[in-house]
Amino acid sequence: MAVGTVTIQLDQPRHLRFTIRALARLEDLCGQPLGPFAARLGETSIKGYVYALLCGLEHELPGLTYEQTMELLQMALDHGRTLNKIAEDITAGFAASGLFEPAKNAVPPAATPADAATGAEG
Secondary structure (H helix, E strand, O other), rough: OOOEEEEEEEEEEEEEEHHHHHHHHHHHOOOHHHHHHOOEEEEEEEEEHHHHHHHHOOOOOOOOOHHHHHHHHHHHHHHHOHHHHHHHHHHHHHHHHHHHHOOOOOOOEEEEEEEHHOOOOO
């Protein structure tokens, strides 16, 4: 796997790679800057997921179309993947691009009751 890529299970293992070109195209397709899109990925439309996959996969599948990307997404869903998991993979792909610094004041997620019982933290 190339540096800056994240494996995502669709019809088969694929590799998301968000280059500057891919992210600029994603902004154009979504009609908004990447920051707001990425911050609300879990609330985006199905089109948002398709656009993100399309842009992140074009290095691996040149000429990939919107319709073909919808089919890849549907195959993943048909095999039990959830949009939440796909959103996690896309978010990991954004982070793997190396274009963003980690948040300096990031607050770790709160521990769940199950975590408290095992002594784990969020």
